[in-house]
Amino acid sequence: MVEPSKPVDFIREIITEDIKNNKYESRVHTRFPPEPNGYLHIGHAKSICLNFGIANEFKGLCNLRFDDTNPIKEEIEYVESIKEDVRWLGFDWEDRLFYASDYFEQMYRYAAQLIKMGKAYVCDLSADEIREYRGTLYKPGKDSPYRNRSVEENLDLFERLRKGEFPDGSRTLRAKIDMSSGNINMRDPVMYRILHSEHHRTGNKWCIYPMYDYAHCISDSIEGITHSICTLEFEDHRPLYDWFLDQLNVFHPQQIEFARLNLSYTVLSKRRLIQLVQEGHVRGWDDPRMPTISGLRRRGYAPGAIRNFCERIGVAKRDSLVDIELLEYYIREDLNKRAPRVMAVLRPLKVVIINYPENQVEELEAINNPEDPGMGTRKVPFSRVIYIEHDDFREDPPKQFFRLAPGREVRLRYAYYITCVGIVKDEKTGEVVELHCTYDPKTRGGDSPDRRKVKATLHWVSAPHSIEAEVRLYAHLFTKPIPGEESGDFKTDLNPKSLEILKSCCVEPCLADAKPGDRYQFERQGYFCVDPDSIDKKPVFNRTVTLKDTWAKIEKSLK
């Protein structure tokens, strides 16, 4: 069989060409450079798969580097979660865990060098003044009055900046480039700002911190990164990236930009994700409705499925919106092969099998996974009183409804054919609360000797043997493919029904000792994952994703 070839994207093409031309001695070295100011999400997964994936494919290396140049926003909690998530996704940075803050001293020396070259200067303009002097998109900026200070004065001032002689915001170090450039990033960008703030790694050693544009290219250069892959919004920054490295005449990695991931029915910006958490729209960063890696993990998504998804969506430069159904497809594909099947009744309807002997219990054999016979079989207890799914009975069924109805015979999976012979209703509400059925003893195991057909097979749980469980059903967090597209505020499109909690579900006894993180298929319903909230004798399940549901589609078209 021919192995399906992996998609070759424009980045891999560039790298292949570079290797051919012996650029960087045919070495490939990438990096994943998160800022530790939030949790990783599925969009980061795309970048992680790209950077680590390329390193693997080209027999190169990929570093994990924290871009920690802003002590005000960054926290140790985030670096720990990021490490865990990258590892969980299946990637290994080995001994190459770095921090931009590791290079602060070197960056300082390079900055001094730029000053000596007359390429950087200390500027006394306030933030507002800098903005004023910068001009606009359509109007060139004008030179700062401090632009032509002598090298000696600049050096002296820069040293005193470091010593902490000046308050926050009073001065900056700026690159001397071109205030009339069409590219605003080149209008004497700030390289260092004064921040008397404790850094999670360097403590109080520094009170000046480098800006991204300056820090990133130097970090890449120091680490010998060959291909510095980032998202499209940094395309405008590439001339600056190149400028610093050219002026300094140091090792010069190549920056390549690709389009970030957008997913329908979800938001993927840190700002909005943090808002969802802080304002309590979700229960935390790892809420199973969140597109964070920790949320997806708790939801039951497997790392391999996420990797398959990231590979399939490809890498390109055009803005795109990936249909979340594609993600769900890969989740199902993965779980279909691996998840053991069990029976669980989410909305129980009591069924008494009136011709089945009282007190009799049978152990029926059930297949754990029809996709993988190696997963074996198990025994499921059957008795006179069982629960079936409320939705599996209709007193007055529409034409395409194949399931149980008055007088109709259906199969109970791995058990017997049953026929509905009576309905018990709540006197006040008229709601169906119990069914009376008869069973055909000759259909034990679910096959009838006379080959007569039934149109439906129902899952069930024996009432006296069932275990009570809580099940949390999740739907998309937002009701619109692009949240906030119409109103301008993504929160107006929050889905009020994104979480439904069912407290008294009945699951089969083999689930008694399920462990948090275990994944199952509840037959005919979906894939479910045991939540860490589970307590002894009261498991909690998260619905990872539903099964494809043809009936739901029919029912919808009926309305």
Place this chain on the structure above:
RNA sequence: UGGGGCGUCGACAAACGGCAAGUCAGGAGAUUUUGGAUCUCCCAUGUGGAGGUUCGAAUCCUCCCGCCCCAGCCA
């Protein structure tokens, strides 16, 4: 009114001057002890538009149109 990018099916995405891949979604059927899974078939005479070059254009050229990003001492 400046600079940088991008337009191929409902959604992703290949093609690199020579027959518009593939995946998801959607539709039809087969099969089925999960209305699951699996299998088969259908789904762009056409690549934002108009011209041009060429035996031949999604691909090269010209003009036009549309969309995204940039005016943090954030990354």
